[in-house]
Each structure stands twice: as structure tokens, then as C-alpha cells.
Amino acid sequence: MFGRLTLFALLLAGGCSSAKDEELAAAKGARSVLAEWSTVERLDRAGRLPRAYANEMREKAREAVLTDRKSIKDPDAGRTVDAVVSVAAPSARSLAAAGTHLQRAVDRLEAL
Amino acid sequence: MKLSELALGVLTAVGGFVDVSELVFMSQAGSRFGYALIWVVVLSTVGIMVFGEMSGRVAAIAKQPVFNLMRNRLGLRLGLITLIASFVSNLITCAAEIGGVALVLQLLTGAPMRLMAVAATAAFIATVWFLPFKWIERTYGLLGLFMLVFGVALVAIHPPWGQIAGGLVPQVPRGLSTRDLVAFAYFAVALLSAVMFPYETYFYSSGGIEDEWGPKDLGINRLTTIVGFGLGSLLAIALLASAAQLFGPAGISPEMIGTVAMQAGVPFGKVGVLLALLGMLFAIGGAAIETCLANAYSLGQFFGWRWGRHRPPREAPRFTLSWILVFAGSLVIVLTGVEPVELAEYAVVASILVLPLTYLPLLLLAGDRTYMRVHANGLLSKTLGWGFYVLIVLAAIAALPLFLLTSGGQL
Numbered sequence: 001m002f003g004r005l006t007l008f009a010l011l012l013a014g015g016c017s018s019a020k021d022e023e024l025a026a027a028k029g030a031r032s033v034l035a036e037w038s039t040v041e042r043l044d045r046a047g048r049l050p051r052a053y054a055n056e057m058r059e060k061a062r063e064a065v066l067t068d069r070k071s072i073k074d075p076d077a078g079r080t081v082d083a084v085v086s087v088a089a090p091s092a093r094s095l096a097a098a099g100t101h102l103q104r105a106v107d108r109l110e111a112l
Numbered sequence: 113m114k115l116s117e118l119a120l121g122v123l124t125a126v127g128g129f130v131d132v133s134e135l136v137f138m139s140q141a142g143s144r145f146g147y148a149l150i151w152v153v154v155l156s157t158v159g160i161m162v163f164g165e166m167s168g169r170v171a172a173i174a175k176q177p178v179f180n181l182m183r184n185r186l187g188l189r190l191g192l193i194t195l196i197a198s199f200v201s202n203l204i205t206c207a208a209e210i211g212g213v214a215l216v217l218q219l220l221t222g223a224p225m226r227l228m229a230v231a232a233t234a235a236f237i238a239t240v241w242f243l244p245f246k247w248i249e250r251t252y253g254l255l256g257l258f259m260l261v262f263g264v265a266l267v268a269i270h271p272p273w274g275q276i277a278g279g280l281v282p283q284v285p286r287g288l289s290t291r292d293l294v295a296f297a298y299f300a301v302a303l304l305s306a307v308m309f310p311y312e313t314y315f316y317s318s319g320g321i322e323d324e325w326g327p328k329d330l331g332i333n334r335l336t337t338i339v340g341f342g343l344g345s346l347l348a349i350a351l352l353a354s355a356a357q358l359f360g361p362a363g364i365s366p367e368m369i370g371t372v373a374m375q376a377g378v379p380f381g382k383v384g385v386l387l388a389l390l391g392m393l394f395a396i397g398g399a400a401i402e403t404c405l406a407n408a409y410s411l412g413q414f415f416g417w418r419w420g421r422h423r424p425p426r427e428a429p430r431f432t433l434s435w436i437l438v439f440a441g442s443l444v445i446v447l448t449g450v451e452p453v454e455l456a457e458y459a460v461v462a463s464i465l466v467l468p469l470t471y472l473p474l475l476l477l478a479g480d481r482t483y484m485r486v487h488a489n490g491l492l493s494k495t496l497g498w499g500f501y502v503l504i505v506l507a508a509i510a511a512l513p514l515f516l517l518t519s520g521g522q523l
Binding site for chain 1: 364
């Protein structure tokens with residue numbers, strides 16, 4: 001295990017995978033934000049969130065996903081994110097589905 | 113010692129225990145690694161109890177605040193390096209707290225975040241200017257008790273108590289990939305840093321001198337640090353466990369501070385979210401004032417200025433100007449648009465780097481019988497103190513590489 005850690009550290013320290021890491025971090029971030037956004041929509045639909053809170057969380061989630069999108073090069077993941085943010089008021093279900101779809105891109109990037 | 117005084121001191125310590133970094137890291141650690149990092153929170157809490165008690169005792173007996181000690185014990189050059197490093201670390205932390213408060217206010221009111229940051233900073237300056245020290249501490253500490261809603265929420269969602277108890281046992285989860293192992297190590301170091309932030313001891317010991325502690329206050333010092341920090345730590349563990357239960361299975365690793373409030377929203381709806389946001393507002397607000405004052409205390413003590421909130425602002429002009437400028441500088445950082453979560457990540461790494469320099473002079477003086485007489489460190493304090501010192505030195509060495517390897521816990 002120590003050997004693997006050392007190799008991992010050397011690879012990263014050498015900057016060999018910095019672009020991929022940036023993309024992976026962005027994909028993971030976007031996937032989490034989509035799940036957070038989906039939970040906001042679900043709870044808000046059930047009338048369990050204060051209005052100002054729900055609106056601001058929506059806006060912040062959209063901003064965060066758009067920021068992460070800039071670092072996502074994977075075409076499939078990019079299309080998924082674009083499809084969600086192009087809708088004015090995406091549903092909890094579509095957001096959760098997009099998050100699940102993005103997880104596949106995360107898995108692909110992690111495997112590289 | 114009055115029982116009411118004691119209860120207020122303990123409650124204030126509980127309400128003031130959690131700050132923006134703990135909110136972020138407890139939630140992210142729980143969602144990512146389940147209950148496996150609870151033991152780190154417990155271990156770190158024992159650490160802050162040990163050093164908090166020591167700093168209070170030194171303030172009461174030797175009448176020496178932490179930065180006086182640093183200059184005397186480390187010498188001018190190393191003392192100055194520590195001062196600069198801790199100033200930068202506290203400034204980033206203060207900016208993270210002000211950004212966190214602005215975000216919470218935005219979530220409560222819908223008003224623009226930058227406007228809320230300016231309003232919050234103005235309110236903090238007015239608070240520190242007009243309120244006596246004890247009332248600053250108590251107002252924010254006691255109102256921070258709204259955070260208890262997170263503890264009640266945890267009970268309400270019926271978590272697996274057996275698994276939570278299992279998290280008390282030191283462990284590294286099995287079957288993690290190399291990447292996840294590195295992330296686990298990063299979160300362990302980050303939690304240690306978030307619980308043992310250096311500003312807490314600067315503020316606590318300076319507060320002891322502000323309140324003119326003496327030998328008769330050693331009991332309240334011990335109880336506040338052990339019971340107050342202990343109960344505060346339970347609140348932090350509740351945040352971690354709720355996140356493990358609610359966020360982990362949903363694939364959420366909170367990227368937005370507001371998400372944390374949903375831990376109370378799931379069981380209690382709108383009321384839960386509002387109570388959580390209010391608790392977060394005052395807990396983070398209190399931490400903003402503490403970090404800001406900690407910086408002003410450090411400067412005042414290091415350079416030998418007249419310092420303290422027990423003096424009217426005009427009687428300690430350089431100290432007063434210092435805390436106003438720290439607030440202003442922190443506000444400028446927030447207005448640049450850096451996300452508070454990102455600032456909190458930088459703050460914990462910067463803080464862990466400063467910790468060894470902060471605690472070394474404290475350990476040396478607390479064990480020195482010339483100053484401390486019969487109140488010098490006994491065998492238990494000495495053993496725990498040096499044990500934790502070795503731990504924070506190791507954590508400080510590992511912090512920066514882990515931060516870079518995991519992109520601040522993102523990978």
C-alpha cells in the first residue's frame with residue numbers, strides 16, 4: 001500500500017495528471033451539486049423549505065454547476081450538464097437522473 | 113463559583129464550538145466516509161480540551177496570554193514568523209466566517225450576498241465596539257445554541273446508533289482505493305485542524321485575562337473546557353452522522369454551505385431549516401468575531417500595546433484599529449468573490465501549519481514551576497500535551513501534501 005501511495009504522490013506531484021484531476025474534481029463537484037439541487041426541489045415541492053432558501057439554493061446550484069461545466073471535457077458528461085441547465089426549472093427527478101449519469105463519467109475518469 | 117455563571121460558561125462554549133470549517137468538513141466527511149471519522153473528532157476534542165484548559169490555566173496563574181509567551185519563549189525572530197503565519201491563517205478564517213454569515217443571511221432573506229457581507233461586517237464592528245467582552249461571548253454563544261436542532265434532527269431520523277458507536281473506534285475503512293485512502297487521510301487532518309483551530313486558544317486565554325481570572329477560576333476553566341467543548345463536540349458529531357445518514361446515500365458531498373441546513377429540514381421541514389440557519393448564523397458570526405479579536409489580541413500582546421475589550425476603544429487605539437482593519441481586510445477577501453467553502457478549506461490547512469508553533473510555548477510555560485507553581489502541568493497534562501503535540505506536528509507535515517494530492521478533498 002505504501003508503494004502505491006508513493007507512486008500516486010509522485011505522479012500527482014509531477015503534474016502528470018493535473019488536467020485530468022481538475023476534470024475529475026469538477027465532475028465530482030457537479031454530480032454532488034446536482035444531487036443537492038434535486039433534494040432542494042424534492043423538499044420544496046413537498047412544501048418543506050422556506051421560499052427564500054429554496055430560491056437561493058437553486059440559483060447557487062445552477063451557478064456551481066455552470067462553473068464546474070467549464071472544466072468538464074468529457075462530451076457525454078458535458079451534454080448531461082448542458083441539458084439540465086438549459087431547462088429553466090428542472091425537476092427533482094431529472095436532476096437526480098443527471099447526477100446518476102454524471103457518476104458514470106466520474107467512474108470513467110477515475111479509471112484513467 | 114455561582115452555578116448560573118458556570119452553566120452560562122458551559123453553554124457559551126457549546127454554542128460557540130462549531131464554525132464554518134466544522135460545518136463544511138463534518139458534513140463532507142460524513143457523506144463521504146460514513147461514521148468512520150468520528151474517532152478523529154473525539155480525539156481532536158480531547159486535544160482542544162487539553163490545550164484550552166492549559167491556556168486558561170496559564171492566563172489565570174501566570175497572567176500570560178499566548179502571544180506574550182511566544183515572544184518570550186520563541187525569541188523575536190521565530191515569534192514574529194509565528195505571528196505573521198497565525199495572522200494570515202486567522203485572516204483567512206475570519207473571511208471564511210464572514211462569507212459564511214453572508215451566505216446564511218442571503219438564504220434567510222434572499223438579499224445579495226455581497227450586500228449581506230457588508231451589513232454583517234458593520235454589525236460585527238458595532239457589536240465589538242459597544243458590547244462588553246462577556247456579552248459578546250454570551251450573545252453569540254447562547255444564540256448559537258439554535259444549532260442543537262442538528263442534534264435533535266439526528267435523533268429524529270433514527271440513525272443506526274450501533275454504527276455511530278462503532279465510529280468511536282480508531283479505524284481506516286477497508287476496501288478503499290488509493291485515491292480514497294489519501295482523501296481519508298486529508299479529511300482526518302482537516303477535522304483535527306477544524307476542531308483545534310489556533311484562534312480558539314488565543315481567544316480563550318485572552319478572554320481569561322479580559323475577565324481577570326485568578327486561581328479561584330481554575331475550576332470554571334476546567335469545566336468549561338471539558339464539559340463545554342465535550343458537548344460542543346457532540347454537536348459536531350451529530351452533523352457528521354446526519355450527513356452520513358442523509359447525504360452519503362444520495363451522493364451529496366455538500367458543496368454549498370446551505371445544504372447543511374437540510375439536515376434539519378428533512379425531519380422538521382421549514383421550521384427545522386430556519387432554526388438551523390439561525391444557529392449557523394450565530395455560531396459562524398461568533399467565530400468571525402473570535403478570529404478577528406484573536407488577531408488583534410496577538411498583535412497587541414506581541415508588540416506590547418495596550419489591549420483588551422475591558423478598556424474603552426479610545427484607551428487602546430492600536431488594538432481597536434487592529435480589529436477594525438482585520439474585519440475590513442476579511443470583508444475585502446469576501447468581496448473578491450472567493451467561495452466561503454473554498455476559504456474554509458484554505459483556513460484549515462493554514463491553521464494546522466501554525467498549530468505546532470502555537471502550542472509549543474504554551475506547553476513549556478504550563479509545565480514551568482517558576483511561573484505556574486503548584487498549578488504547573490501534572491503527569492496527565494504533560495503526557496496528553498506532548499502526545500497531542502507530536503500528533504499535530506505530524507498532521508502539519510502531512511497537511512499541505514494531502515491538500516495538493518486531493519485538490520482540497522475534491523478528488
